[in-house]
Amino acid sequence: MPNHTNIRFLGAAQNVTGSSYLVEHKDQRVLVDCGLYQERKYRDRNWAPFAVDPGSIDAVLLTHAHLDHCGLLPKLAREGFSGPIYCTPATAAITRIVLLDSARIQEEDAEYKRRRHQREGRTGPHPEEPLYTEEDAERTLPLLRAVGYESPAPITDSISASFFEAGHILGSSMIRLELEGMAVGSGPGNGRPDESRSVVFSGDIGQWDKPIIEDPTVFSDADYLVMESTYGDRTHEDPGEVEDLLAEAVNTTHRAGGNLLIPSFALERTQEVLYHLNRLLQSDRIPHLMVFVDSPMAISVTEVFKDHPELFDEAMQELMEEGHSPFSFSGLKMTRSVDQSKAINHIRGTSIIIAGSGMCTGGRIKHHLVHNIYRKESTILFVGYQAEGTLGRHILGGAKEVRILGQTWRRKANIRRISGFSAHADQFALLRWLGGLKRPPRRLFLTHGEAEAIRVLADKIEQEKGFKPYVPEYGERMAFD
């Protein structure tokens, strides 16, 4: 281990997934996030050995429960990490759901690959074993340690950490590390061994005035900042439009007599859709229809929301106090079992069906698509990003014929999209977040963004704030002084 305090960028360096940063300070190692790579071109990195022996890491700090931040934890635990994983209580609860689900998918994928290779008589670049198993995930869960917001926790002898609201998803945090006893300067009289340094990790920065959860925390000072830049080159649509567009989709589909299918991510997006639907119902802008959340994972995550009303923003608190919870209104049905799910297709008239997966790559949405894609009365409403090569993107792209579950269907259903939903700060909000600083940091590192988004944001910061951010390479190590 180098004897100088340093940070290593082990992921999300000029790309958006695989978040992972290692801080080494006084023989102590702390890992901030341990994310899965989800971009196709970087997936090999999931299989690469960790940069350091997992057994030598003292603790992991987790910003939030998205897979690109927590998804490699079971592999870390299998390969020898047995220390604590600190995160907020809601993040701990959601991480349990997310990791078990991810492990199940890893196992299914490996099994599918094994059968395909057998059929084709070949082997692939990676072993036909899962990246990790449900057993590995189970081994990881007892390591989770819940820490509340804004209460400093000692992590090692000379590192403490505090978690702050990030406004991104329920339980999401920004993490501030205090590194005590920095060996600054050298020689008698020069050395001031008692100095400390603060390092703020932005995690994923949310949008201001997002529904349900509170706004991102702004920091007035930090010696070092590691900041995400996903939408560093973009400005989001006015979120005010979301409800108008949603009302129109519901009403048009209701008049036509079809179903409204909403492919949605289980975590946060589903709950936001429910929030808006409930508001539209309250103000009589849409009729009282059956609303199904047809995803066991989304139902479990919604339970975590219900368990943490203390994390709700003022508007949401008010709704709850008035008895208008977006998670239990008349007509809302949570369908956990397969039988309940199948029964939805026998209902006549218009239903609103929210199901995963968000990009239609798997899950129950596929069955609902089979029952609705050929019906000109039905509507498929996309509320999230559709990556290239996914079924969702294909449908959104206007395909006339679509292959689902081994059969080809003529697409007659209407396709709509609302792009105003976003869990990430846009360029304006990123600059707003940085605007809290009273003085420039010793160094600002831009991570968690494509090279172009980072370049545009870096230029903007230099123009507006007068200091130049640093853009680390994958695996690069930088000393703190």
Ligand SMILES: [Zn+2]
């Ligand atoms: Zn995230």
Ligand SMILES: [Zn+2]
């Ligand atoms: Zn992320």
